[in-house]
Amino acid sequence: MTQHLVDPRASRDLTAFIAELPKAELHVHHVGSASPRIVSELAARHPDSKVPTDPEALVDYFTFTDFAHFIDVYLSVVDLIRTPEDVRLLTYEVARDLARQQVRYAELTITPFSSTRRGIDERAFMDAIEDARKAAESEFGTVLRWCFDIPGEAGLEAAEETTRLATDDRLRPEGLVSFGLGGPEVGVERPQFKPYFDRAIAAGLHSVPHAGETTGPQTVWDALTHLRAERIGHGTSSAQDPKLLAHLAEHRIPLEVCPTSNIATRAVRTLDEHPIKEFVRAGVIVTVNSDDPPMFGTDLDNEYAVAARLLELDERGLAELAKNAVEASFLDAAGKARIAGEIDTYTAQWLGR
Numbered sequence: 001m002t003q004h005l006v007d008p009r010a011s012r013d014l015t016a017f018i019a020e021l022p023k024a025e026l027h028v029h030h031v032g033s034a035s036p037r038i039v040s041e042l043a044a045r046h047p048d049s050k051v052p053t054d055p056e057a058l059v060d061y062f063t064f065t066d067f068a069h070f071i072d073v074y075l076s077v078v079d080l081i082r083t084p085e086d087v088r089l090l091t092y093e094v095a096r097d098l099a100r101q102q103v104r105y106a107e108l109t110i111t112p113f114s115s116t117r118r119g120i121d122e123r124a125f126m127d128a129i130e131d132a133r134k135a136a137e138s139e140f141g142t143v144l145r146w147c148f149d150i151p152g153e154a155g156l157e158a159a160e161e162t163t164r165l166a167t168d169d170r171l172r173p174e175g176l177v178s179f180g181l182g183g184p185e186v187g188v189e190r191p192q193f194k195p196y197f198d199r200a201i202a203a204g205l206h207s208v209p210h211a212g213e214t215t216g217p218q219t220v221w222d223a224l225t226h227l228r229a230e231r232i233g234h235g236t237s238s239a240q241d242p243k244l245l246a247h248l249a250e251h252r253i254p255l256e257v258c259p260t261s262n263i264a265t266r267a268v269r270t271l272d273e274h275p276i277k278e279f280v281r282a283g284v285i286v287t288v289n290s291d292d293p294p295m296f297g298t299d300l301d302n303e304y305a306v307a308a309r310l311l312e313l314d315e316r317g318l319a320e321l322a323k324n325a326v327e328a329s330f331l332d333a334a335g336k337a338r339i340a341g342e343i344d345t346y347t348a349q350w351l352g353r
């Protein structure tokens with residue numbers, strides 16, 4: 001796990017600019033956002049778990065040998081969330097962490113299947129996230145929306161259950177805007193999920209599967225063709241296929257890039273080898289996101305600092321990056337205009353100091 005929250009190579013001034021820059025976060029997982037304090041609190045409540053109760057020990061626990069190891073650890077944290085009150089607490093605290101970073105709007109990826117199969121009542125689960133969403137908006141001013149994702153490796157039973165929870169009018173939460181697909185990609189072909197995405201899209205949800213995080217560009221093509229992806233989670237391996245990059249640019253399909261995540265799960269070897277610059281060069285819309293921030297020793301501010309270094313951005317460039325996320329979000333036009341306006345005002349004030 002990265003020890004420093006702020007990339008030490010980012011200039012002091014840019015770090016301060018980023019800290020107060022109004023932002024939107026489009027790719028961040030619910031359980032993967034649990035702070036060390038919340039994880040240790042939950043671990044202490046459930047002593048049968050292998051998750052350490054000492055926040056210091058979590059640094060080691062959150063050091064991953066590969067993507068499969070990361071998913072193993074991730075599921076051990078999922079196992080700690082056992083009651084609707086755990087769900088509410090987690091969601092509310094995640095919103096507090098986002099608000100602290102001036103995140104005005106976030107689409108949080110939630111895997112309801114993982115909770116319902118562990119025995120949490122589905123109605124109580126929906127009420128818990130909605131209750132936290134409303135509290136977060138009124139208390140912190142951060143607007144939360146949900147993406148329900150299928151844990152692909154859990155198979156078509158998980159796909160069916162996730163689709164039901166996302167489309168049943170009696171259950172579907174008000175904050176739900178999109179439908180995703182997560183977990184390992186190897187051996188989990190995207191096309192088999194087409195019927196589920198078709199149903200979710202017919203119910204008015206946006207399509208935002210992970211693709212090209214741990215497998216090649218064909219997975220991204222499959223997500224576009226079969227799952228009608230409107231944005232791609234990661235899409236890292238798109239860099240290997242110039243035709244795909246041209247397609248993403250032409251059709252204005254944004255990538256949800258999560259640089260530190262890709263290093264932590266060993267999907268990419270080093271930050272300097274990350275293809276984010278190639279995406280920008282090819283004209284692809286890039287958004288920067290944190291994925292599972294405490295597990296990867298990062299937060300959204302740090303991801304902006306990393307992007308500033310890799311893309312050689314100044315304050316104006318960072319403001320454009322933040323506006324990419326606003327524009328690529330599923331907010332309505334008035335909501336987008338409000339946050340984009342805030343970004344412009346803040347940047348003009350900062351540069352005019």
Ligand SMILES: Nc1ncnc2c1ncn2[C@@H]1O[C@H](CCC(=O)c2cccc(C(=O)O)c2)[C@@H](O)[C@H]1O
Pocket residue numbers: 029032071074075078109110111113114115117149150151152153154182183184210213261291292
């Ligand atoms: N970077 C990431 N890239 C991809 N996904 C990521 C990333 N970060 C977090 N996730 C999450 O990982 C989970 C995977 C869960 C999973 O595979 C699984 C398999 C079998 C059974 C069960 C169960 O619950 O019983 C779960 C998903 O919830 C997903 O949202």
Ligand SMILES: [Zn+2]
Pocket residue numbers: 027029182210233291
């Ligand atoms: Zn993800």
